[in-house]
Amino acid sequence: MLKNIVWTIAGSDCTGGAGIQADIKTIHNLGSEACSVITAVTAQNIQGVHEINAVSDDVLISQLKALSEDKRPSAIKIGMLANKRQVLLVSDFLANAKQNWQVSPYVVYDPVAIASSGGELTEEDILPTIKQKLLPLIDLLTPNANEVQRVTGVYLIGWSSLKEAAIELIKMGVGAVVIKGGHIDIVDHACVDYCTDGANDYWLSSERIESEHSHGSGCTFASSMAALIGQGYLLRDAFILSKAYINQGIKGASQYEGIYGPIWQGQWPNNITDFPQVLTNDAPSAQQVDWQDDSKPSDVFESGFASVDTDKLGLYPVVDSVAWIERLLKAGVKTIQLRDKIHQGQELENEISQAVALGKHYQARVFINDYWQLAIKHGAYGVHLGQEDLEDADLQAIKQAGLRLGVSTHGHYEMVKIMQYKPSYLAVGAIFPTQTKDMTGQIQGVETLSQLCQLNQSIPMVAIGGITLERAQSVAATGVGCIAVVTALTQAENPEANVAAFEKVLACH
Numbered sequence: 001m002l003k004n005i006v007w008t009i010a011g012s013d014c015t016g017g018a019g020i021q022a023d024i025k026t027i028h029n030l031g032s033e034a035c036s037v038i039t040a041v042t043a044q045n046i047q048g049v050h051e052i053n054a055v056s057d058d059v060l061i062s063q064l065k066a067l068s069e070d071k072r073p074s075a076i077k078i079g080m081l082a083n084k085r086q087v088l089l090v091s092d093f094l095a096n097a098k099q100n101w102q103v104s105p106y107v108v109y110d111p112v113a114i115a116s117s118g119g120e121l122t123e124e125d126i127l128p129t130i131k132q133k134l135l136p137l138i139d140l141l142t143p144n145a146n147e148v149q150r151v152t153g154v155y156l157i158g159w160s161s162l163k164e165a166a167i168e169l170i171k172m173g174v175g176a177v178v179i180k181g182g183h184i185d186i187v188d189h190a191c192v193d194y195c196t197d198g199a200n201d202y203w204l205s206s207e208r209i210e211s212e213h214s215h216g217s218g219c220t221f222a223s224s225m226a227a228l229i230g231q232g233y234l235l236r237d238a239f240i241l242s243k244a245y246i247n248q249g250i251k252g253a254s255q256y257e258g259i260y261g262p263i264w265q266g267q268w269p270n271n272i273t274d275f276p277q278v279l280t281n282d283a284p285s286a287q288q289v290d291w292q293d294d295s296k297p298s299d300v301f302e303s304g305f306a307s308v309d310t311d312k313l314g315l316y317p318v319v320d321s322v323a324w325i326e327r328l329l330k331a332g333v334k335t336i337q338l339r340d341k342i343h344q345g346q347e348l349e350n351e352i353s354q355a356v357a358l359g360k361h362y363q364a365r366v367f368i369n370d371y372w373q374l375a376i377k378h379g380a381y382g383v384h385l386g387q388e389d390l391e392d393a394d395l396q397a398i399k400q401a402g403l404r405l406g407v408s409t410h411g412h413y414e415m416v417k418i419m420q421y422k423p424s425y426l427a428v429g430a431i432f433p434t435q436t437k438d439m440t441g442q443i444q445g446v447e448t449l450s451q452l453c454q455l456n457q458s459i460p461m462v463a464i465g466g467i468t469l470e471r472a473q474s475v476a477a478t479g480v481g482c483i484a485v486v487t488a489l490t491q492a493e494n495p496e497a498n499v500a501a502f503e504k505v506l507a508c509h
C-alpha cells in the first residue's frame with residue numbers, strides 16, 4: 001500500500017529529542033512516510049543551544065528540488081528556519097507548490113522562535129519576514145504562549161485572550177491555529193489547548209502532567225498534526241489525536257533519567273486515559289478550568305443514561321415509517337429506529353405512538369430520531385440525537401423519563417466529547433459514502449471505526465453509513481457490535497433475507 005508522504009523542513013537536533021529527528025519518528029510512527037529538508041545543524045544539549053549552522057541556500061534548495069521531483073507530500077511541517085534568506089526561499093517554494101502542484105500540500109508551521117531549552121534558534125530577527133512572506137501560506141500555525149505573544153503582541157491572561165490572539169493570527173493569513181497550552185498559566189493543574197479555523201472553535205483540557213521531560217513536544221505535536229491531516233483526518237480529529245500523542249509521549253518519557261529529557265514519540269495513541277477532555281459549556285471539565293464565566297454545573301453529567309442492557313445491539317434498521325417498523329420487527333429485528341423526516345403535527349405523533357406500541361408488542365428497542373419530547377410523551381424505549389439536536393434538547397428530561405439516549409458522532413473529537421454525557425450508545429458515521437444523507441468530509445472508514453472501538457470500551461457502539469451486506473463483515477470485525485442501515489434493507493429485493501444475513505455476520509463477532 002502507498003504511504004502518505006509528509007515532509008519536515010526543520011533543523012537537526014543532535015540530541016535526537018526535537019527538530020528533524022523528532023519529526024521523522026513522529027511521522028513514521030503515526031503511519032506516514034517521512035522525508036526531510038534540513039535547514040540547519042544545531043549543536044545542543046540539556047544546557048542549551050551551543051551552535052547553529054544554517055545550511056547554505058543551495059543546500060536548502062537542492063533538497064526541496066530533489067523531493068519535489070518524486071516525493072510530493074500531502075502535508076509539510078515547517079520547524080526551524082535559521083535566517084531571513086531561508087524564510088524567503090521556503091516561502092517562494094511554497095507559493096509555487098500551492099499554485100502549480102496538482103495536489104496542494106497542507107502546510108503546518110511550528111514557529112520555533114525560541115528553543116524550549118531557552119536558546120535562540122535564529123541568527124537574527126526574522127519575525128517581520130515571517131509575518132509578511134510565510135504566514136499567508138500557512139494552513140495551520142501551532143504556536144506556544146511565548147510565540148503567540150511575540151507574533152501578535154497579545155498576552156494570554158484569560159481564556160478569551162486565546163481567541164483574541166487566534167483572530168489576529170488568522171488576520172495575518174494563516175488558515176487555522178492551535179495555541180498550545182503547555183506554557184499557559186491561567187490555571188496550574190490543567191493544560192488547555194485551543195484550535196480554531198476562524199469558523200469553528202475546539203477546546204481541549206488535560207490534567208497537567210508533572211514532568212521535566214518535554215523536550216521536542218512542540219515539534220512532535222506539529223508533525224503529528226501534519227501526518228494526520230495528510231492522512232485525511234479532520235482538523236478537530238487531528239487536534240485531539242495529536243494531544244493524546246503528546247500526553248502519551250510525556251508519560252512515556254518519565255523513564256528517562258536527568259533533567260529536560262525528550263518526550264517519547266510512541267505508537268498510535270489508543271489508550272483513552274491519554275486523551276484530553278473536550279471542553280463544552282456546563283461540562284465538569286470546563287468548570288475545573290473556569291472556562292466560561294457564565295457556565296453553571298449541569299446535573300446531566302452526574303450519572304449515565306439508562307442502559308440498553310447489552311453491549312451488542314445487533315442489526316439496527318433506521319426506517320421512515322410504521323409500516324417498515326412492523327415488517328422488520330416481524331422479521332426478528334430487536335433494535336430499530338423511526339427516522340421520520342416527512343410527517344408533522346398529529347400525523348407524526350401518531351407514527352411515533354404506533355412505533356412505540358409495536359416495540360412493546362414485539363419486545364424490541366424502538367428509538368425515536370430527533371423528536372425527544374414526543375418520545376418521552378409516548379414512553380419510547382429511547383431517543384436518537386445528532387450533534388446539532390443536542391444543543392436544543394433537554395437531556396436531563398430524557399434521562400429523568402428513563403429513556404435511553406443514542407448520539408451520532410463523526411470521529412475522535414466528537415466521540416470523546418460525547419463520552420462525557422455517558423449516553424446509552426454512541427453511533428459512528430459515516431463509515432462509507434452514503435446516498436441517504438450528505439456526509440461529505442465525514443467518511444470514517446473501517447480503520448477509524450476500529451480505533452474508536454478500541455478507545456471506547458465502556459459505551460455500546462453503533463456503526464452507520466453506506467453499510468451493505470458485502471461490507472458488513474469488515475465492519476463487524478472492528479468489534480462494533482451493532483450495524484445501523486437504511487438502504488441495505490429498504491432498497492433490498494428481499495429485506496427479510498437481508499435481516500437474517502446481517503444477523504449471521506454479526507453473530508460471528
Ligand SMILES: Cc1ncc(COP(=O)(O)OP(=O)(O)O)c(N)n1
Nearest residue numbers: 369384385386387408427462464484
Ligand atoms: C444510529 C444512527 N446514527 C446516526 C444517525 C444520524 O442522526 P443525526 O446526525 O441527528 O441525523 P438525522 O438522522 O437526524 O438526519 C441516526 N439517525 N441514527
Ligand SMILES: Cc1nc(C(=O)O)sc1CCOP(=O)(O)O
Nearest residue numbers: 429430434436465466485486487
Ligand atoms: C442517517 C445517517 N446518519 C449517518 C451518520 O453518519 O450520522 S449516515 C446516515 C445514512 C445511513 O444510510 P445508509 O445505510 O443508506 O447509508
Ligand SMILES: [Mg+2]
Nearest residue numbers: 370385386389
Ligand atoms: Mg437528528
